[in-house]
Amino acid sequence: MILNRRNFLVLAGSTIGAVTLGACQASGDNITTTESETNVAQNTGFFKLPPLPYSYDALEPHIDARTMQIHHDRHHAAYVKNLNDAIAKYPNLKGQTVEQLLRNMDNVPQDIRTTVRNNGGGHYNHSMFWEIMTPNGGGEPTGEIATAINTAFGNFAEFKRLFNQSGTRRFGSGWVWLVRNPDGKVGVMSTANQDSPLMEGKYPIMGNDVWEHAYYLKYQNRRADYLDAWWNTLNWDEINKRFAASA
Template sequence: MNLNRRHFLILFGTCAASYTLNACAFAENSPKTEAEEVTKVASKPESGVIKLPPLPYAYDALEPHIDAETMRFHHDKHHAGYVKNLNAALKKHPELKDKSIEDLLSDLESVPSDIRRTVRNNGGGHVNHSMFWEIMGPNAGGEPTGAIAEAIKKEFGSFEKFQGEFNEAGKSRFGSGWAWLVLGEDQKLEVMTTANQDSPFSEGKYPIMGNDVWEHAYYIKYRNRRAEYLKAWWNVLNWDEINKRFAKAVA
């Protein structure tokens, strides 16, 4: 059957409108990433909601030392998961909304028992990773500068000795955990490790810098070569940010 021009335009317009509606419906119902969901929740002006911080740089900014795929999964899945679980736990206890996560981690015994483990694991994961993204960056690395350089030299004798002690701590941490440079209550720097997502705050120490030695932090690129990852990590350290953390800890 032949269609005249008017009938063709009407039919074409109807199909186009139907296609647009279906496309919109598909976009609206398409699954969102966990990071997008957490960011959406965190953007609400609700008191006490913990936010997933965006990466301060592109996913591939730390290559070739840390690959884009690792950064995408590490931030968008792992960190986002900690934030989601932490918000769910804190929602049960609105009386905690005005306390920082650092305060809660510093006094875990004060956290209600029904959410204490969740705060320890997921609160630690959130605080640890928020620090982790900040102390790394592109076009970084090299030896430390400023006050932290002087403090490291005073405490460890040289940057090389500190670097060796830090790498050994990260390499010998059995299973999952972190290697840290912390400032203790005696105002002295020390290298330490923690298991899982435990925070130095829980031991009365301030984390100046830390390296994540969970396998998800390096396995895509380095497989089981943790020592190689630890060595490469020094090439992405942002000493300006580390100096800011050191100044805050001392103050």
């Protein structure tokens, strides 16, 4: 078969597209969800996509509207859809919360375990993420979480430094967390990909998403700048509720 230049370019483009699509699917972070697919994720299946508790632009200038829209409507929606597709194979799992699934990963059937880990973690982590941010947020913590932070780290400034450092040093994609450990004390940790501290027997009180999709449109490769700006969005009332629930 003799290929002319035009046919060669068409075939080459098709091959590159197929390889790229395969790489995106393998990453577990497929953002090709359309608006109609988002609606499906919201309205069907055992797990639901929670609505944002504020408008897309409510966290500007710290997090831009376009990032919020893509992050919620595509990334989070895809995690919900993939999780529902996985557990549809095992009706006995539909009575469990995503927290129960993540705490007991060894009880999840082997053939869907990785899917549940990635997408169940993505669903749980992001559901928390939207709630612990708020318009006109930020400032220093108050209430019991402030006491816990001061006891564990000495002061808020030191906690913030360690938290940002952990987020900056997370290689590749992942999260940085303030967790309550099994001994009741709080600490800072980071996890890879969409892993949750729940998988290690720890309770995530608050966490920041350091995947590039969370900040790249506005901050490009300046993750440290994103981490600094994020503190201006925090909802300390909600974080205090999570701290109380972790006891």
